Amino acid sequence: MNRYPLWKYLLILAVLIPSFLYALPNVYGTDPALEIKAPQGTAAPSPAQVESLLQQARIPYLQVRQGGGEIRARFPDAESQASAQVLLRQRLPAQTEVALASLSAAPGWLQALGAKPVNLGLDLRGGVYLLLQVQTEVAINRAVDRYVDELRVFMREKGIQYLRVEREGAQALRIKLNDQAALDAAGREFGERYPELALLPERTPDGLFLRVTLTDAEKERLRKFAVEQGIITIRNRIDQLGVSEPVIQRQGIDRIAVQLPGVQDTARAKQIIGSTAQLEFKMVDEEHDVAAAVGGSVPAGDALYYGRDGQPYLLKTHTVLTGEFISDAGSGIDQQTGQAIVNVSFDGRGTRIFSRLTTENVGKRMAILLDDKVITAPVINEPITGGRAQINGFADTQEAHSVAIMLRAGALPAPVAVVEERSVGPSLGQDSIEQGINSIIIGMLVVLAFMTFYYRLFGLVANLALALNVVLIIAALSLLGATLTLPGMAGIVLTVGMAVDANVLIYERIREELRNGMSPRAAVDAGFERAMTTIIDSNITTLIAGLVLFQFGTGPVRGFAVVLSIGILTSMFTAVMVSRAVIQFVMGRRRLQKLYI
Amino acid sequence: MEFFKGSTQIRFMDRRVHFAILSAILVLGSLVALFTKGLNLGIDFTGGTLIEVRYQQAASVSQVREALARNGFGDAVVQTFGSPQDVLIRLPGGSQASSTALSARVSAALQQTPGGQGLEIRRVEFVGPHVGQELATQGLLALLLVILGILIYVSIRFEWRFAVGSIVALLHDPILILGFFSVSGMEFSVTTLAALLAVMGYSINDTVVIFDRIREYLVQQRNKSVVEVLDMSVNSTLSRTIMTSLTTLLVVLALLFFGGPVIQPFAVTLVIGIIVGTYSSIFIASPVTLWLGLKREHVLKTKLIRAGDREDGARI
Numbered sequence: 001m002n003r004y005p006l007w008k009y010l011l012i013l014a015v016l017i018p019s020f021l022y023a024l025p026n027v028y029g030t031d032p033a034l035e036i037k038a039p040q041g042t043a044a045p046s047p048a049q050v051e052s053l054l055q056q057a058r059i060p061y062l063q064v065r066q067g068g069g070e071i072r073a074r075f076p077d078a079e080s081q082a083s084a085q086v087l088l089r090q091r092l093p094a095q096t097e098v099a100l101a102s103l104s105a106a107p108g109w110l111q112a113l114g115a116k117p118v119n120l121g122l123d124l125r126g127g128v129y130l131l132l133q134v135q136t137e138v139a140i141n142r143a144v145d146r147y148v149d150e151l152r153v154f155m156r157e158k159g160i161q162y163l164r165v166e167r168e169g170a171q172a173l174r175i176k177l178n179d180q181a182a183l184d185a186a187g188r189e190f191g192e193r194y195p196e197l198a199l200l201p202e203r204t205p206d207g208l209f210l211r212v213t214l215t216d217a218e219k220e221r222l223r224k225f226a227v228e229q230g231i232i233t234i235r236n237r238i239d240q241l242g243v244s245e246p247v248i249q250r251q252g253i254d255r256i257a258v259q260l261p262g263v264q265d266t267a268r269a270k271q272i273i274g275s276t277a278q279l280e281f282k283m284v285d286e287e288h289d290v291a292a293a294v295g296g297s298v299p300a301g302d303a304l305y306y307g308r309d310g311q312p313y314l315l316k317t318h319t320v321l322t323g324e325f326i327s328d329a330g331s332g333i334d335q336q337t338g339q340a341i342v343n344v345s346f347d348g349r350g351t352r353i354f355s356r357l358t359t360e361n362v363g364k365r366m367a368i369l370l371d372d373k374v375i376t377a378p379v380i381n382e383p384i385t386g387g388r389a390q391i392n393g394f395a396d397t398q399e400a401h402s403v404a405i406m407l408r409a410g411a412l413p414a415p416v417a418v419v420e421e422r423s424v425g426p427s428l429g430q431d432s433i434e435q436g437i438n439s440i441i442i443g444m445l446v447v448l449a450f451m452t453f454y455y456r457l458f459g460l461v462a463n464l465a466l467a468l469n470v471v472l473i474i475a476a477l478s479l480l481g482a483t484l485t486l487p488g489m490a491g492i493v494l495t496v497g498m499a500v501d502a503n504v505l506i507y508e509r510i511r512e513e514l515r516n517g518m519s520p521r522a523a524v525d526a527g528f529e530r531a532m533t534t535i536i537d538s539n540i541t542t543l544i545a546g547l548v549l550f551q552f553g554t555g556p557v558r559g560f561a562v563v564l565s566i567g568i569l570t571s572m573f574t575a576v577m578v579s580r581a582v583i584q585f586v587m588g589r590r591r592l593q594k595l596y597i
Numbered sequence: 598m599e600f601f602k603g604s605t606q607i608r609f610m611d612r613r614v615h616f617a618i619l620s621a622i623l624v625l626g627s628l629v630a631l632f633t634k635g636l637n638l639g640i641d642f643t644g645g646t647l648i649e650v651r652y653q654q655a656a657s658v659s660q661v662r663e664a665l666a667r668n669g670f671g672d673a674v675v676q677t678f679g680s681p682q683d684v685l686i687r688l689p690g691g692s693q694a695s696s697t698a699l700s701a702r703v704s705a706a707l708q709q710t711p712g713g714q715g716l717e718i719r720r721v722e723f724v725g726p727h728v729g730q731e732l733a734t735q736g737l738l739a740l741l742l743v744i745l746g747i748l749i750y751v752s753i754r755f756e757w758r759f760a761v762g763s764i765v766a767l768l769h770d771p772i773l774i775l776g777f778f779s780v781s782g783m784e785f786s787v788t789t790l791a792a793l794l795a796v797m798g799y800s801i802n803d804t805v806v807i808f809d810r811i812r813e814y815l816v817q818q819r820n821k822s823v824v825e826v827l828d829m830s831v832n833s834t835l836s837r838t839i840m841t842s843l844t845t846l847l848v849v850l851a852l853l854f855f856g857g858p859v860i861q862p863f864a865v866t867l868v869i870g871i872i873v874g875t876y877s878s879i880f881i882a883s884p885v886t887l888w889l890g891l892k893r894e895h896v897l898k899t900k901l902i903r904a905g906d907r908e909d910g911a912r913i
Contacts, residue, residue: 418725419727420728421722422721423722424719427717435860436857438855438856439855439856442851446848450844451844490852493852497846501802501845504844538803538806541798545798549743549795
């Protein structure tokens with residue numbers, strides 16, 4: 001037949017066939033969908049029930065199907081998906097999760113092969129990206145705070161005589177001790193019980209002190225824990241938001257990157273994720289006058305706080321209980337008053353603290369603060385010993401619901417600050433993807449026409465290689481689960497332009513060899529072989545740029561680097577191996593007088 | 598069809614001093630612009646908030662600006678973006694976590710402008726100042742690493758004179774592009790930086806193709822001087838250089854005209870980059886190797902070591 005080895009043809013087929021399969025789901029695209037899931041132990045709605053609800057409301061849908069413990073409903077467009085979400089949230093039992101999703105529209109057999117469409121970046125499908133910085137130093141400050149009380153109790157237990165325990169800066173404590181014996185005892189006992197503390201005895205004219213700080217290892221552990229706990233907490237909160245494919249990743253030392261595809265209500269998402277949800281219970285100071293305090297004379301040990309409507313409260317600065325002891329929270333409606341409420345349950349330790357607190361303070365008011373704002377300050381009517389409390393004073397059920405989510409998801413160990421936020425509306429995403437695809441198609445058509453015109457028959461071969469190259473890039477992106485962003489699309493366009501380079505190098509070389517008087521077949525062989533080192537050298541240098549970009553880039557830059565690097569590799573394969581195979585196949589064993597190049 | 602029937606005989610190297618002067622003027626001009634005027638850095642680098650809104654009908658930039666100024670956003674930069682309906686608002690600085698409130702306030706302010714009732718917030722980007730700083734240092738580091746990587750690769754595969762020549766050509770391109778951004782006042786963002794690095798990849802690609810031919814001809818064409826070999830090499834790769842630049846340019850132009858406004862600075866960078874990159878690989882890279890004293894022996898020696906080519910070795 002021809003002189004090109006059979007195994008190379010087989011290799012090409014072995015690459016191309018799976019590539020086509022894995023690129024194929026992108027032709028089908030995705031449907032906007034909802035995933036409906038009921039928590040374990042509760043009655044799950046049936047697909048028929050969901051269907052009848054949708055029919056009643058005249059919301060168009062494609063398919064409602066049970067799959068993997070949840071119901072998946074597909075919709076023809078994002079609009080019906082959104083209105084269906086609102087409807088189902090209202091009509092299905094309150095604990096049912098109704099999450100936005102996008103499901104592959106490819107036929108079942110293709111999905112069974114694991115073939116998925118390319119992941120679209122937030123800039124193409126709309127959504128929110130947040131980069132959160134965990135303020136890890138605050139976690140350390142808080143830990144030092146906790147030691148103030150704990151060391152006092154410990155020294156009392158051990159009979160160590162001390163005068164006072166005081167804070168020294170944000171991250172250190174100073175204990176004033178009675179005498180040298182007490183200092184020695186404290187050093188010894190602390191060393192045994194608290195290996196995570198660094199101790200430094202100090203002798204000053206004021207007396208004997210023991211300076212207590214956290215060891216570097218302990219600080220490091222706390223920082224790490226704050227970020228890890230932050231990720232878990234944020235994940236919990238996002239689950240409550242109803243996003244089906246969120247990405248939550250640690251980035252760098254103390255940052256967390258969050259991607260919420262398809263989310264439109266940015267403000268709500270950020271409120272729930274980014275809020276520190278520092279829940280505290282503080283006693284109201286009823287002996288002093290609030291008005292006087294507002295006027296400027298705040299009594300010692302007190303501080304002024306404000307409610308959400310701006311009304312002032314005079315509270316004891318001491319926090320009697322924090323949100324970390326809360327085991328569950330849920331919103332509801334008070335049967336008697338019809339007001340929105342939040343029901344809170346405490347864990348074992350929280351129950352003990354709360355029961356002692358309410359027993360000692362019957363008749364007094366206790367303020368509940370969320371992020372230093374007073375939510376409500378109810379009077380303690382009776383001791384609450386069962387570990388369940390009710391918070392009221394919410395403007396509406398929506399607000400009560402948000403607060404319940406934050407309580408349930410747990411307080412963050414350290415506050416997080418949003419250091420970067422990008423949100424793209426769905427309409428912009430849609431526009432971008434249309435424009436991106438248009439520019440790829442137009443660019444490709446121009447190149448295809450130009451190559452055919454310039455290299456004739458060989459141009460067609462180059463065009464085939466070029467088309468395969470795009471298929472390979474898309475297959476590789478789908479298979480790697482890489483995310484296609486707008487710059488990534490630009491990367492495809494750029495690679496389309498550059499991909500012909502290898503073919504151009506080869507063809508120009510063939511023309512040269514023909515001019516030098518070589519026979520057609522020898523010219524083809526020489527062209528491919530001579531151009532090879534050039535192709536490798538020039539592509540590897542570009543690849544270096546691509547890899548560096550990938551290593552250092554974040555987000556969109558990285559997306560671009562991935563496409564560029566993949567494109568270089570696939571274009572080498574298609575331009576060198578595939579083109580040659582096709583040319584050899586067409587030439588066959590015939591004696592050629594002339595090449596159409 | 599062929600651009601050049603047969604092979605061209607253009608004597609590129611005769612004009613090398615002229616092009617070097619031209620490039621030196623351009624590079625100097627760019628540097629002066631960069632140091633005096635600086636770059637219009639996007640919020641990716643400086644931190645701040647960017648809000649893109651779409652009006653139902655054509656929007657009036659001056660009225661948007663007034664409405665914002667009335668609401669305490671006197672320092673907002675307002676411009677249309679893509680179409681007359683789309684308005685881009687840039688707010689400098691911006692404290693942490695306030696962007697939601699900020700975009701709500703901006704949205705409320707815009708409600709007061711004519712046609713503001715039906716506006717849609719299409720995009721909100723907020724970058725903290727600290728993040729922007731890190732990004733800038735990372736970008737610079739990436740730039741250095743790309744240069745270093747290429748320097749090492751070209752030194753190993755060719756010879757140090759070629760490596761330096763390619764780096765000079767390589768630096769030449771981004772400096773001119775940055776100069777263009779500085780003079781035109783176009784916004785420089787992270788995507789532009791990505792495009793800049795891609796241009797460097799493209800430019801070096803072009804240069805290496807020519808260098809490859811120089812290496813080949815220095816060994817093959819023993820009766821020609823080095824200058825003649827350089828001319829021959831540029832000439833014989835010329836149709837390839839033009840062809841590839843043309844196809845890439847055509848596609849990038851498609852990106853510029855049909856890719857949408859978000860991608861426009863990216864496309865502009867690539868368009869300039871391809872033109873400048875092609876120029877520098879012909880008129881800058883090769884002459885630099887010449888000025889560095891490139892001789893036939895340099896290539897022969899490396900050939901000897903690389904390929905163990907005894908025949909060549911015997912001639913030295």
